[in-house]
Amino acid sequence: MGNSIISSFYNGCIVSCQALEGESLYGSNIMAAMAQAAERGGAVGIRANTPEDIKAIKEVCSLPVIGLYKQDYPDSAVYITPTFKEVSEIIEAGAEIVAMDATKQPRPNGETLAGLISQIREHYPQTLILADVSTYEEGVQAMELGVDLVSTTLSGYTPYSLQQEEPDIELVGKLAGLKRTPVLAEGRIWTVEQCQECFRQGAYAVIIGTAITRPTEITKRFVRSIGLVTEAK
Template identity: 40%
Template sequence: MPVPSRTQLQGGLIVSVQAPEGSPMRHPDVIAAMAEASLRNGATGVRLESPEHIGAVRNRCPNALIIGLWKRTFPESSVYITPRWDDIQAVWAAGADVIALDATARQRPGKDDLAALIQRSKEDLGAPLMADVDSIENGLIAASLGCEWVGTTLYGYTEQTAQLNPPGYGLISPLRAQLSDQVTLICEGGIKSPDSASQALEHGADLVVVGTAITGVDLQVAEYLKTLNRQSG
């Protein structure tokens, strides 16, 4: 489907429908059901991990706006969000409308070059890209290389930002001031309530991505039990 413009997306909610390895929630049918429930209740789109889950949601929700990624781990690199060309191709072939990829300054597996990957994605696939970044600088670089969407996804999750706690509100206003009007700016990571989502928009984000607080059954239950056990202990 054609990707909506920044103006059309303004104020929207993207639900990240993911589940950890080993969870019964990770079954493609369960992921697709959660995605459909999110869309039926007004979500602008969904963010999905793995070609299998992207394909399942595309089959069940043919008109959904899907941001796709593939988490892959390699011993020589800490980059794991759609790190290689093969992963980009697989996410696109599965039916994603936008491909999310790590756009930090970290070394990629096989020492792949971010600029070359972005250029190849545009030339060979014509794929819109979402840059998952951890800093203002990396967000601006990603946009200059051709990423149409920039998200604060990795703020607090890289070696350089490990001491910081998401949401990355502090990135949003400076990025919005310096990014082109055509680039969609997204706050993702650490959004735990409707109020924190609203704050992201107040800082200047166009869209908000919420995952665990909506679809993270495993982590939410564990968090409740940890708190209850502290009190009872």
């Protein structure tokens, strides 16, 4: 089953359907509708946050779900599925793939990435593991630990990774060039051209979030672009 899910992602678009508390589209019913719309548009998978959203999405959408659970811990900057507790909750909610922070930042309670992966393999052997990384070295380490997929999600979101407004297409190319583990391109992909370039650099699939599912941010982007023109008149 795992290999068939990964194969179904090949050369496809995965849509990240997430909204934070306080945002206009916050709510599991709205995220489920977003996922349904993405499926109708040709998406090959959904990325979703929280057990509640995952459950709601699985009820109306037939696509595989990459689940994550954002939680803050006082002793760690890692917040994407940081411990086995969050892993268990999203798997039990129906996610076929669990996405987790695979950066070198210290994890909560002094735990390790290798230890968390080992726990998942022991308790949920059918579940696929997606490593969210911010650098080439982290991607290589995740591959060596035996994850099923690697994503460039966190490039620019750790203090030591490349800080830029554009997607980190170079990182996509370097990791994909290893030809070891399928690499998903994610993070600040705003245009069709950027999406296409990720595939030219070897991306197995792309994950698009804000550019599709966060209308407030999309609106802000257009408003800023208008200001650049009108202020120059």
